[in-house]
Amino acid sequence: MTTPAPAAGKTYDLSFARWVRDNINGGDKLNLCMQCGACSGSCPIGVQMDYGPRKLFMMIRAGMKEEVLSANTQWNCTSCYRCVVRCPRGVPVTYILQDLAAKSAEFGYAKGPHENKNFAQSFWWSAATFGRTDERLVTMRYFFSLGLGEGFKRAMANLKVALGMVKTGRMHIGLPHMTKGRKGLKAILAKAREIEARH
């Protein structure tokens, strides 16, 4: 079933839980959450999240759409899968968070310079373009996506680290790493986009 994306403006939107259930990958399992908190307790970077996964899920049920979609929880997830392994009710926490991040970007909740979003986009650009991630390109693209001044500031601050890495052979100089069949990769990605657009 398709439900239109949630309308902005209301604080408590009862249709949000239903929308998450129908449109977010793993959202149909979200109702099984019994609020034990094993996910939030297991999360290695939970302290850096606005809300732990447990609370975020309860907020989804309560229809707190604005707070959920603008939270940093889904962006900070490192996909370590500890929560998924430990969840006693089999809720795929990581999938839900990843898809929530994608959807919040899609609906414009991660506007302007958004560290997590911009980093993710830089990472994805490198992966999609070269089939590999190149540390230099990802970092530079990420830094300068935050603004020209900010980009210079961060680049200069990290210069010493970068040179040190080059010196010890941890970062190479020259063309970026690339996969061999980049044409194939592009075709795969194009097909994936086409499938996604069907829904």
Add this chain to the structure above:
Amino acid sequence: MSEKKPGVYLCKGCGIADAVDVGALEKVGKNEFRIGHCVVSDALCSPESVASMQKDVADGAVNRMVVGACSPRVMAEKFRFDGVPVVRANLREQVAWSQPAHEEDTEMLAADSIRMAAAQLAKTQQPTPAALGEVSRTILVVGGGVTGLTAALEAAQSGYDALVVEKSDALGGWSSKWPMRAPHAPPYRDIYGNDIEALIAKVKANGRVRILTNATVAKTSGQPGAFDVVISHGGQDVTEKVGAIVVATGWRPYDATKLTHLGYGASPDVVTGIEFEAMLAKGAPVKPSNGAPVKTIAFVQCAGSRDPNHLPYCSSVCCTASIKQALQVVKGDQDAMAYIVYEELRTPGTAEEFYREAQRNGVVFMKGKATSVDGKAMTVSYSDELLGQEVPLGGLDLIVLATGMVPNSTNVDAPAAADPEKDKAQLTDDINPVAPIAVAGYAKGEGTPWPHIDKGIPPGGPILNLQYRQGPHIPILADGFSDSHYICFPYETRRTGIYTAGPVRRPMDMAESAEDATGAVLKAIQALEGGAVGAAVHPRVGDLTYPKIGHEKCTKCRRCTVECPFGAIDEDEQGRPVVNFARCRRCGTCMGACPVQTITFDNYNPQMVNDMIEANEIPDEFSEKPRILVLACENDAYPAIDMAGIARSHWSPFVRIVPVRCLGSVTLQWVSTALQKGYDGIMLMGCKSGDDYQCHFVKGSALAKERLSKVGETLKSLALEQERITFEEMSIADSCRAPTVLDAFAKLIGDLPPNPMKGF
């Protein structure tokens, strides 16, 4: 019985001979009580010893015996010989296992045990039961809901006739009002169709069951095995003879008009769970206000339940019922959204999978107390315990209030009593709160010490209209449910032979009610069969004794008729007590109440315990050996002491323990005898009293406490310290505490000067 031929049988086994000189005990029997027939065995319970005892009985050498061995709580079957009264002296648990071996005090305790048993035996007779003989084997079932129907069917299947009296014009009760049921069989997952019609058909088809609809009970008199019941049916009264009664009057939903704080009445779209069931029965639910389909629905749990201003208790079924209704909604319409706002989800039984099934189907559970319901804006606000904030659930189509169960402890349609104060007293605490005339221990017009219930007095008149001295009602507990012990003796009411089952006893669902009905019917069968042979029911199952009243001494003070916890004693026209034997539970509360000690049982009477108290040897005041009398309730306190002995705990050797049927049977005469004999301290040890009582006879320990509060003055007049007499609550689980309690009291008594009455 012709000539009394007592015998003393002593056991040396289980460590008894290692702790005491059994030969000396034999001499106690021979020399002090002149019982020639004294036998000592290495193991009295061995087949050879039992066979030789049997032979002594068969030869006519012995026709009554003292068995000095283990506790009376064990080996009762082995030492049972037809027509022979057997008295047990507890040499094992309470002497050999709980006292140091071969010490002077241990030997004295053992000898006193034999003395008490011999004195007890002298006043014990083989009981002659008060059997009714011919009894009615029909069971009256009041109420034709799932409980009543199951009860009738179970009675019929057990070979008894059943008579179902239903107030309304149709069978099925509330259970017939909903289309679906919550699961009660594996895999306990999904809702399924209500099968009540099949049960009704089965009951109707059974030849042993008679059904009267549009009928009520107008009057009930008699006793188990022989109740005379007048039934109003079709404008006339019919009299029926029944053996026992199962009261399955069920419940009614809590009056939602009192729930205005939860929005009831503000909008037609705020309904109760019962009203929602009616909507579901018609098909897909629609908004009552405009007929639009229900897309978003919220269930508010604990609507009025667990609320001190409404129903103080949990109604137990509403959570499962709301899950069931929510599942019906979301399964019926994939677009519908169901929210359940709960404080704690309480689904007794095997409902975890059911709960998960609801989650899998998208029912959303919100944990928090509903703070307000706005019927106009259709918003449920609740304080979410998991988010820590107030959350409004807005834009709902329908709000369902899960209201609780109110027991039908009375017939709401019947006219109320003329004297509401008296009616209330009889319904809540049928022990007359005011002493009718001044008798021992009570001044005229003095009230009982336990608090009266001000809330939850149900409206209407009695269900059975009992023609009992203690009023027409089946007494209720504070919450309005029938008075029984939920755990220890659930079906027993305070009216023997009348068993409550189903939600009139406590909130329960259909499956639980059916199970409850089965249990109650078995109890009803026991009661009527017990009446036939003169045997007691719970807790003294099979006891053939009964209270005999010596009318020549009776002063018609009415304390026995007033204080009987089970309303067993009525009064005749002259005010003399009349015992309805089959109603009696044999607790002896009447015996303890009688100011002239003229109520006796064949094997338990005031003189007997008096003699037991006097049989103990009291050392003089210079011996520094105080004596403490413990009157221990044999249901809980005595087993607790036994178990302490089994655990090899030791306690003061100065304690002399006399088991009593119930502390309610303790007469103040015994206390006065003990003080005059020279006992230094007296302890009454029994069950917990009060609202959460554990007394097997409901009011026994409360009455004992009450009576004991009156002896303070007596002690003062004898110039004795008030601390010498104490009351201790001891449950069967308190065995580890028993030695500590006894030792503490022994120390307290040891610190007091000796009783000056010693030696007089």
